[in-house]
Amino acid sequence: MKPEDNSPQPEEVNEALNQDLLQDLSEQGKTKELVEMFEELPTMDVAEFLSEKPLNEILAHLRKLDLDDQGRIFSDFAHDLQLEIFRNMERRECAHLMGHMFSDIRADLYQELTKDEQIELLPYLDRKVREDVIILSAYPPECAGGIMTTDFATIFADMSAAEAMAKVRKDAPSKDMIFYIYVVDHSMVMKGFVTLKDLVMSEPQTKVIEMLSEFFVYAEVNEDRESVAQKIEKYDLAAVPVLNSLNQLVGVVSHEAAIDIIQKENTQDLEMFMGIMPTANDGNYMTTSSFHHFKKRVVWLVSLAAIGIISGMIINEYQGVLEHFIILAMYMPMMAATGGNTGSQAATVVIRALSLGEIEDKDWYLIIFKEMKISFMLSICVAFLTYLKIAFLSFSSLLPKGFTMSYIGVTIAIAIAIQVITSALIGAGLPLLVRRLGGDPAVVASPAITTIVDITGLLIYFTVAVHTLGIS
Amino acid sequence: MKPEDNSPQPEEVNEALNQDLLQDLSEQGKTKELVEMFEELPTMDVAEFLSEKPLNEILAHLRKLDLDDQGRIFSDFAHDLQLEIFRNMERRECAHLMGHMFSDIRADLYQELTKDEQIELLPYLDRKVREDVIILSAYPPECAGGIMTTDFATIFADMSAAEAMAKVRKDAPSKDMIFYIYVVDHSMVMKGFVTLKDLVMSEPQTKVIEMLSEFFVYAEVNEDRESVAQKIEKYDLAAVPVLNSLNQLVGVVSHEAAIDIIQKENTQDLEMFMGIMPTANDGNYMTTSSFHHFKKRVVWLVSLAAIGIISGMIINEYQGVLEHFIILAMYMPMMAATGGNTGSQAATVVIRALSLGEIEDKDWYLIIFKEMKISFMLSICVAFLTYLKIAFLSFSSLLPKGFTMSYIGVTIAIAIAIQVITSALIGAGLPLLVRRLGGDPAVVASPAITTIVDITGLLIYFTVAVHTLGIS
Structure with missing residues (x-):
């Protein structure tokens, strides 16, 4: 934002400066100059400035402007504020204002009015505006008709x-x-x-x-x-x-x-991926009710908690092994967490690449092969680290007789290496499969992958342990 | 995409049709008509069509067009292909083509040439083009100068x-x-x-x-x-x-x-959040080498695996409790997973709202209060489900004498309720804290949150168990 001529360096003149400018004029009671600035500044800055004021002040300021400017600034207000202002205006004034709003924003506002309000307002609208509003409101918001404007x-x-x-x-x-x-x-x-x-x-x-x-x-x-x-x-x-x-x-x-x-779809994809249900009328974080937030999160949370019992049952199954090798229990959480992380990383990369059109599901074998190579490298690093940890942290007190620390270390390192590779393949494979079946790959939520690789991880862990340590 | 007049219904005429149109003309050897279509169709469709052809064919087709069209279509090719074509042209021809490219894309291409190639090319460029390329190439790609065009x-x-x-x-x-x-x-x-x-x-x-x-x-x-x-x-x-x-x-x-x-920043934020390091020259999933993918993922993976040992040490600490109440071990994975999921959900929502400017870190107490309400509702659902599972799945064989299943159920349900609330507060609080300290909230990676709430979860679990069950 940049006022006149001998302006300061650009880094100092910005949106905040415009707000200050308006604030100063407003505090000094320079109404005429203020209204002039309303006409000059980008409408978004004026809308932001006015949004902070009490309702009667907003109305008083708006009314000093010509209808074109009113319509433009009003169009830049948040939906809630638009509705509030509208409900404090006479119907005739609403109708005038509507005649000067952007057609797409006007239609959105109209749809947020109650049926009664709509019916009361319609007779006051110009015939052209009325038809336009009714036609645009007829389209669902997720399609081209619902987001288009008729200004062309x-x-x-x-x-x-x-x-x-x-x-x-x-x-x-x-x-x-x-x-x-x-x-x-x-x-x-x-x-x-x-x-x-x-x-x-x-x-x-x-x-x-x-x-x-x-x-x-x-x-x-x-x-x-x-x-x-x-x-x-x-x-x-x-x-x-x-x-x-x-x-x-x-x-x-x-x-x-x-x-x-693009921003809305990105938010939806991210939320879906993190196990949050997108709903039709998602709005601002703050204005969305806590109960609505709750509803969006509870489904996955409860479902995955329910499935989590499978992991518990596997642990119960191998109870004897754990009692004998308490050290195995110590590395169980790391096993689960590493699998979950690897799987989620792979899923993230594949889902994003699919949604940007960088890869296609028909190339699944290339992608799986690539993830195999990547996860092989990862598994070597993680396994090596695990072995070092086990060999040097020396909890040898936990060992049953006849087993060396390095032998246990190798066992657990092998298990975690297999877990890393399996998890990456599951994480990359599931979104590809969903796309192949015609679905949106973002539905493969990261928490779901974590839960799945928790289960496969425990199975891998105990199977490897039972075989290499020769216990049952 | 829509050819002439009596065109079929819009849903049938699309990008794929343009590709078919070009393919047909190409197969029938109608070179003149093909070149005419190259001039008529959106350049992106022509670029896509040509991208599939062998290099010499691309060159032959391009050379039939005037330099303006060449420059426009060439600008729509992928970076790699641009480079490949360039390396198969004479310097004089490269220079002519460059004179008709979009200035921002031209500068990007120039930067991808080797120093030697740049020096060889410069004398052939028009003075205006040469200056333009050199000036635009001087700006780092992350700033306005690096993405601007000089066509105005x-x-x-x-x-x-x-x-x-x-x-x-x-x-x-x-x-x-x-x-x-x-x-x-x-x-x-x-x-x-x-x-x-x-x-x-x-x-x-x-x-x-x-x-x-x-x-x-x-x-x-x-x-x-x-x-x-x-x-x-x-x-x-x-x-x-x-x-x-x-x-x-x-x-x-x-x-x-x-x-x-916006797309690139969304990808970066998503990757950061999922524990993948963004690097300067991230490209297409397929063209990025496996080793580069590996490097981006290994840091978080190994670090978190290292921290994971803390969870193991807590389990080791409470070994006695676990041996006595094997049933506690069964619900341990669910405890960890639910905490991780709740924390990641809360972090996702808060980070996205911060990045869209819906909330500000100065409102942290409002956000924390809201997350408290949401997580309280979630905790009731999850705790209730947990109690039902424990009470009805009847693994009463696992109980030591003197304890009823419902008593254990209440204990674990309380622990998981506390875990859900703590995890949501940690997940929402960490990004707010990072923003408050001046950082990018997306660095608070979901895997890191999962690892943290794994640790807090185990502490909550065993503390509650020890106190309500009166063991030590």
């Missing part, structure tokens, strides 16, 4: 560049940037697009059809939002047009929406 | 809209979209910006200074790339200007770069 500019293919430019000047939604100008026929079927730069650069008499890009990336209105975001990411687009089943242009998803979706 | 358009504040438009027409980099036009003085100090739309919409005689946005978001050339991406995300920008310490405009970071950074 269209031209016809048979226009000249000059005519097209004139239409854009007339139609252009005042509140948004223009990235692409969409070329449609008279029934709104999309024919292609030009950029504003194409129009500006061309000779006035050039026909639009001559500069048109006919092969364009688009999203289908029911397409999953993640797939829409991936298109924007892959093709480096500023926005992607959304078409209905008749190929009519019905909206546009912008790169801002794409970033938002 | 500038105008002066005292120009009229018509003059400005004429300058943009003349200067506009042919290969990129124009989002913003930057207003600079004659020593390139940035004064503000206008959008192309602002220019198009204004009267020809309006002065640029009248429509200028003086308060603008910008990045400093040495600013961390994550912070740059966050600005683009927060302010919904299409691009952010990069200024040096003299406030001169030196480059632009686009929203495409921001998405790229």
